Amino acid sequence: MIPLSKDIERVLSALRAGRLKVRVPRPSDLFRWKPRSFFHPYPELFIQTGGATDFECPADSFRLRTWEVCVMPTGVPHAETPIDGKTLFGTIVFMRARDGFLVHRASASPDGAIHASQAEHLVSSRGRSAFRYLDEVSAPVVEKHRSAFRQSLLEVFLVTALGELHRPSGGIASQSPLITEAEKLARTLLGNPDLSVAGIASTLGCSANYLSRRFHEERGMTLGAWITRERLEMARDLLSEQRHSISEIGWMCGFSSPSYFIRVFRQQAGFTPRAWREASIA
Template sequence: MLKNPDSRLNLANAASPFKSTRTSAPEQGRVMRQYLSDFLQRLASGTQVIRRPPAGNDTLARGEGHFHLAPELFLQVSGSTQFRFGDASLLLEPGQVLILPPRVLHAERIPSQDAASPFRNVVIYAEGTALTCHLAHEIEPGRPGILHLEARLHPQAPHIHNWLSDAARSGATSAATDATTSWANTQTRALIAAATAGVLQALDDADTEARPEPPLVARARVLIKNQLGDQQLSVRGLAEQSNCTADYLSHVFRQTTGEHLAAFITRLRMERAARLLQDPTLAGKEIAWACGYTTQSYFIRTFRSHFGMTPKDWRSSNVEPA
């Protein structure tokens, strides 16, 4: 539990409004913002504990879990999260923050929790002009899921992405400790504080021109990004996770975005492939796996259909030799 006796910063106790998952969306949004504000106060005070993945887990690898091409920020409110990074692990405890660099394969599980302090964390992700911030809870024993999600297309998103990217790099070569005197830790806290403040500003910006998407569509986007490398990802599976039929999910997604859901998944996989092909150290079969394809031949056919050339030719045309 947190050592700070100030009740305003006792994030574990702040979880009490969510003892029932039937809490209204506006109330969930209000409490999520309060969690962000509480973490921001701790960052400003210099007492916030910031964790990083274990050393040696900063490259794309095959194994359990998923990865993103942008950094993620996990704010552990109550309960704890067990992260797996290949053969290494990290336990994120109440009140701690984890900054996760891009391309780090990770899996999340929830250890047994005290019923008085249920699992809650806030996850922040920004890529391009898109920002998502969600509050997670335990949807079944050991498995986290989305309790409340807010997504924005906002001019703050690129800044949040850059601040988190810089925070992920800041002090990354030094051993992970809780020392508060190092300049690297001070800089990391400042960058994460800027990102958190940016999220709060974006969430509360009533002047944004972006029309909110239906929650079903916004949630599907997050699920797809988290499962993009999963060979079992399908419209039917997404519908099961969304408690609706595949036909209904596809209809709402197309009506909202103008794009077929299956085509959207393929497009995101191809965009990921193109970005990974820019790294000359990655072999084609590694990229195929990272994009959710069971065989390299199927990946090549899909890539050629999308870009009009093979991955090898695309790399030759777009990437300068190392």
């Protein structure tokens, strides 16, 4: 399999040469669950390495072709349909992890399901700033400067990711395919209140007990505890800004009601979300 860095370098070269097509769906119906669609509290970057992907978003529908990229803005609901062409469907997807980057290759099964075939967890303090650059790609800019603005932000993101991939200290934590898939699926669905260990296990074709045991062996905690931790880390990050209300953040992070969000947050952090926000921005 071609190293992730080689494909990223190819995209970076095309970007610098002005030959890269970059798709950025318009923000619309943000943070709303729709059939077959997912949204995330951070932006994503898709690199199409084979075949194509049909994206359906509230304000845009388009086909991402081989060696084109898509920056999916924060909160935009999107459905993905894999398409085989002269080459088989393949993508590289960048997602923000709690402690850096999550990068995975994805392929498609005969039934049209998209799954990770190679994943790397890049533990990096640069993840937060890198994804802020990616978040700015969808910012409104006058048309004559839009292309250069997006290109510069995307270049910084890709160069940062490459630097982490090449870091000799080995900031990469590899996992078994089962746990990689479980984490990927959980991260995709963190904002869904119906997310459960049983549902993840069913999707992955194993029992909840088996998945829980394997997850605990590799990660040192139960999958349920990991999901709660990831949701609360996401909430803390969102609370550090004033863009969303407490209730909105609870909903975005998968808590079924504001009261449940407040209760769990206080149990884990020792503060209510409001008190934590006031202290963090003081």
